Structure formats: C-alpha cells, structure tokens
Amino acid sequence: MDRDASFRAFVDAHQRSLLRLAYLLTGETHRAEDLLQSVLVRMIGRWPKLHHIDNLDAYARKTMVNQYISWRRRRGSSETPSADPPDRAYSTEDSAVLRVVLHQALMRLTPKQRAVIVLRFYEDRTERDVADLLGCSVGTVKSQAHHALARLRSLAPELAPRLPALDDPARSEGARR
Template identity: 45%
Template sequence: MQTTDGDEEFREYVRTRGPALLRAAHQLTGHPLDAEDLLQSALTKTYLAWERIEDRGALDGYVRRAMVNINISQWRRRKLEEYPSDELPETTAETVAFGDVHELLEQALDELPERMRAAIVLRYYEDMTEPEIAKTLGISVGTVKSTVSRGMAKLRAALGLSPR
C-alpha cells in the first residue's frame, strides 16, 4: 500500500494531538475503553474527510464535534440500563485527601446524565464558550447555561462542597 503526504500528515496529527483528544473523549464517556472507541470512531471519520478539510487549524474542533455527535448517537441507541430503586445506598462521611479529589470528581462526573456531563466537559475541560457548546450539542444557549448550572450543583453536592 502506498502512503500519501496526506496519510503522513494525518499520522502526525494523531501522534501530536491524540493524547489530548483521548482525554476529551474520556471526559465525554466517563470510561477509558469507551473513550478509546469514541476517539477511534471520530478519527476514522476525520481520516475519511481528511482531503476535504481545508482549515487544518480547525482539526481539533472537527474531531471533538465528531466525538460529540457519535456519543449522542450512542446515547439515543442505548437502552435503559439503570432502574430506579426505593432504597438509596448508604453513604459515609470521610475526610478526603487532596489526591483523592480528582478521582472523586471523575466518579461524580460519571454519575451525571450524558448531556449534562458533555456540557460540563466542553465548558470546563475544553474551555468552550456557551454559544460554542450550544452549537456543538445542538441545543440553545439558555439550555447550556441551565444544564451547566445544574450539573455544577450536582458535582458540588457529590463532593460535599457548599453551593454557590
């Protein structure tokens, strides 16, 4: 198989941006293996469109948008896997070491609904503006604001922080 300059350019892009894109995928999915699958699917779509993408500076946005779209499609196909219960699990109050905060935050993010998690990840991990998030998720700016606000309140509660 003969490689082209575009193939090598794509390989270099994946080598340099892959780790950052994988972190974004992990934040979207909440699970390392799902993140790898999501990124692989997004990179496949990007590779297939590689010659049509004129603005190479917008590649990260293209891949992130593909990841969000693929993730949303998976939410819609996924059957309900969790069922409500009359009993809540017992919780204990523990003193949390600083090193554990990251792990607790990851767990709290995993417990958020998919769209809420995506909005928070795009806002605080990807540093996107509310209009950019609205466009990416296909929702209104007002919905982004309320979703992020409710999500942050849930995260604060899950981490035992005072509400703002």
C-alpha cells in the same frame, strides 16, 4: 504533504487531548479509546474534504461529543438505583476520593450535561465555544451547565464548595472577553 501524512500529523498533535476528552465523557478507558477510534475512522474517511477546515481540533471535538451522545442514546442507562447509598467514611479533603466522587457524579449526568460540564469547566472553554462545538445556542449551554451543577451538588454535596457557583459572573461569557 500527502493525505496520510497530514492525517498522521493531526493525530499526533491532538490524540492526547482528544483521548482525555473521550475519557471524561465516557468515564471508562476502553470506551474512551473506542470513541476516539470511531471519530478518527470517520475523519480519515472524509479527510480530503476536512483538511481544508481551519479548526480541525474543534471539528474532531464536536464529532466526538455527537458520537458519544449517539452511543448513549442507543446504549441506554446501565445505572441501577440503590435504596442503600454507601456510607461515607472518608475525609472530604482527600483529593483522590474527591476525584472518584466527581467521576461517579459525572457519570450520573445526562450525556449532554456531562459534555457541557467537561467542555466548559474542565477544558475551560467559553460558552460560545461550547455552543459551537455542541451545535446549540449559548442559552442552552448556560441552562445545561446550571442544571448539571445543581445535579452535581445534590449527588455529591461534598463537592459543592469546589464547584463553580450557579450564578458566578466570572464564568459568564461577558467576563471572559
């Protein structure tokens, strides 16, 4: 298989899941598409060396998270604090509203915390997998997840019953093996 065909096969197999990850990281469809495109452009330029890697999907995800964090550092925060939080005139059982609330709360986490939450709980990866993808220690993943979950609870208390417990042993590395 030639270089272009093998790259196209990789993109065809992983594009949807990579785009979903990009959207969960950025929170915006167009920025997610831009992020995915920038990662794929980087990968095709290095494809002759990359196609020998055993787990290209993990490589692409790690590249995406690093690229996203790099973008966030350069861009700064576009968040503007408000003295008057919006009134909550909805039922907390409304799942569509809860998704919006979760999305807004995720956007207020630091880029690294958001990456840990998305990889750890949305993609249901082990702490070791997340640490490998982010290039950090398992302890860092645990502390980032703990702080991010605590922040999510304070930003959106209505989500608390649906979030993993801060000390949930079923979510720990040992329980997953």
